[in-house]
Amino acid sequence: MWASIVIRLCALSASLSLLVACASPETTETLARAYPETTTMGLLQLEGSMTIAVPSDAAPLGFVGRGGEPRGMTVELGRYVARTLDVTPEFISMPADEVVTAVDNAEADIAFTIAPLSEEAVRVAEHSFTSPYLIAHQRLLVHAGDSADEVEDLAGHSVCSFLDPSTGIDLSSINDDVEIVNAASIRECVSSLRTRETQVATASDARLAGMMRALNRHAAGPRWTITGDQLTTEGYAAAVISGSPAWLNFVNSALARAEDEGVWGAAYERFVEPYLGPQDPPEISTEGAAALYPNLDEQV
Template sequence: MNLRKTGAAAALVAVLALTASACGDDDGDSGSSGSGDGGKKITVGIKYDQPGIGLKEPDGSFSGMDVEVAKYVAKELGYDEKNIEFKETKSADRETALQNGDVDFIVASYSINDERKQKVDFAGPYFLAHQDLLIRADDNIAAGEDLNGKKLCSVTGSTSAQNVKTKIAPEAQLVERGGYSECISALQSKVVDALTTDNSILAGYAAQDQYKGKFKLAGLSLSNENYGIGTKKGSELTAKINTALEKMVDDGTWQKVMDETFGPANYQFEPAPAIGQLK
């Protein structure tokens, strides 16, 4: 009888250990997992090819406004910088990445609009940009209507080109590329006449050493682009990220990040927008 009781007790301990282990693997809404050093991990979607916004440097590090915003938010959520995993999230893949749980949140020049809000949630906005054109330095496009009959490059999944086509220059010829670097190459080789996206992104490219003097911004404000942080639909992270963004503005970090990011490009950015208010 004692042997039976001892065996039963051992089996119970084993079951409880397995149950505790299974529960310990579930980190809840954040989608993070434990790391070998005891720290929590979080995966953040960013762009890899946008100077000044989100750029993967040759040494493997990351730079840009969105990177710094992501680091600040992650810290406020309780994650050390060393436990942030940055994952490239191209424009066309952002909603899918959130819906599939591939990333916990996305900071990737992600403009808030009604169509996207049907698929994902947004914290913010944390930045206000305006759609503009990048053109060759010896060209001149004085108004959006001047794009009629011209070839206009944009990145697949971006709303910028469609905005031009439907609202501004219906006879513009749209050319889509997988990334902004490809559009820049097409512009430089005169395959296209202009690249359209947010002025914050275009300013970063124009300021790069290899492009100085070759391109310029047309100086048009074709739309308002309210950058938000994308989260999975219904995620509890959204409210927490909003709190972090408000703190970032209040403690002066937001202004410092923007000055350091855009100062070299002489880009005059808008003041920090109020959370939940779109322009």
């Protein structure tokens, strides 16, 4: 008798396992549904809208269009998250280094940041991060007429450096014949490159793309190009308020669905690929991206 029961249970278990294996994680319960009003998703559906903070000065990821409207890859991803919840997206644009404060101050429900994930960043109490929506690398921006392609070729060059201190590499540690000019903004680098005060820029390639876009827009002769080895790897993620794991899981699932449905690919191809070339969606978790930059102060 017990043998018969065990055999039946094993057969049932095998059947269930097969069904689970054949089903994708989201097919049994669609993201696009009505949520209880006790959840963040339900409250947003009740309001009929959600507020999305995006950078205003980080083209092509987030910028202000000619008509004053927000544009960029982050805008397209934000629209998709709102559409998945069946609510209207309301965007607020602000400088990239202030975007995350919109979530901290309850001004936005989600914020697409351009700050690299690190162990220190993900431990901030006020907000939580999704998995990365983009992977970037520190590289070089050089004039097409310059023969320099790598850091080793930059002897005698002045380099405008716009780096996050927790993730960036000082090029003078690789080539001590390089003069480093630190900049507080992308605009500073663009200005110094235009006047030839500096001849090269270094930053994450996602930020170099913004410089390249600004410089090439009015270039009369040889244009600017992103080149060189990938000196670092860093992930950019969206932020949501801490203490709402269900909301974080929803946004993560929506962004994953955006990849599956080609929304991520279309947004990347439209806004980013002209500067950085083809790229697949990130395959790294929040924790994995943060672990690339551990908190060295806590290491023994």
